[in-house]
Amino acid sequence: MRSYLFRSNAFMQQFWSSYYWKTREKAAVHLTFDDGPHPVITPFVLDLLKKYDVRATFFCIGNNVARYPEVYQSIIDAGHTIGNHTYDHKNGWKTPDSLYIRNVLKAEALIGSRLFRPPYGRIRNKQARYLIKRGYKIVMWSLLTGDFDRNLSPESCWNHTVTRLKEGDIIVFHDSEKAWDRLEYALPRLLAYCRQKKWDIRSL
Template identity: 35%
Template sequence: MRKWQTLALALLLGTGSLSCASPAAALGAPKGRDYYEPRGEIVWEVATDDKVVALTFDDGPDPTQTPAILHLLDQYQAKATFFVIGNRVSRFPELVKTASAKGHEIGNHTYNHTYFSAGNTARLFDKEVTLTEESIYNAIGKHSSLFRPPGGYYNSIIVNSSHAKGMQVILWSWHQDTKDWSRPGVNRIINKVLNNLHSGDIILMHDHVEGSTQTVAALKAILPEIQKRGYRCVTVSELMKHQKQAQPVKDSHDESKRSGL
């Protein structure tokens, strides 16, 4: 889906958020990133001084692109998180099983790449996520703990329903949306990642883009350079363990007492 089509869909449906098309936290929604992020209810990136980043791949598995990506990740001792489409997992379970066996993380990305809106979330969420969990469990023998809504759409129903199922909502760093789904060119994908690389980034890519090899080609340059700069590619769950702890706020009254004031 092209950017203008995605934006038009969001405006038509009155979605809770449109992270992929704009940094605006929400279109008409009462709660945005400034509400959810401090609470840890949605994760866009991780505040850390450690040189770790998370590569994430949406919309797979794909019988051609996923194996090529897995081969490259192996080559550079990199781990990644794959947000899979349930109906594709049902078609290619061995690819998901292989990715999991190699130490990569599997996340839920709905069964049909469904775009949620304020009007359809409650009706579709449970069905889409449950069917995907069934296909993931059948492939790897365990459930996922991460959920990424297609298009980055979110609202309170998605957040609350995800947490009720024991799943964390994961989006991506706004400066690390490669838009590889639009086939922007290999160099643009490379430059998007490397020119904006920071500790704690969650990088958005895709391992299923119809008729495109740009993502795989870009990774051939991205992975060695990330390694050369001293960064490690880890799963999203591992990245979250590197979250910098917030400093406790000092009580000025207690400080005054200790100072004898």
């Protein structure tokens, strides 16, 4: 049984109004990629984005940055925006506040960016308040592709995405192994679809 929403709803966006959920931009969407860098999947994503001459935002895990610094640098060199996704993919609901903050700051030492997306979208109010006070912008999403869900076929992942896609969306993909089959299928189709619609794809 699916335990997530493809689209964030109005209640979520209003209740956590200090977070970034979507933009008001017309004829544009914002692509984001979580959990990288990965030595095979991230270059695949970068090549596709280069083909379409678009920029995206990569929310990187600090441990992966430390493991694959050349891949991480290639994201920066291509002109994409970087965000922090904790050092070890911590779930804020299951992690003591002090440990969670230390994990974010450990990633910050490598990444530097004050854009932050909490893994699983789960962060306690106290954790969020601390990060916002420190100058972070907490970025959520309006459209989750579900590419991480191994119960979804690649075709279903794409269908769920394209039927829900709206202007101004912040869209989540994952440059990770568990998402690979669905990402490989859905991302090229999304890029082609946006070009056909004459929608810009922008970083945050």
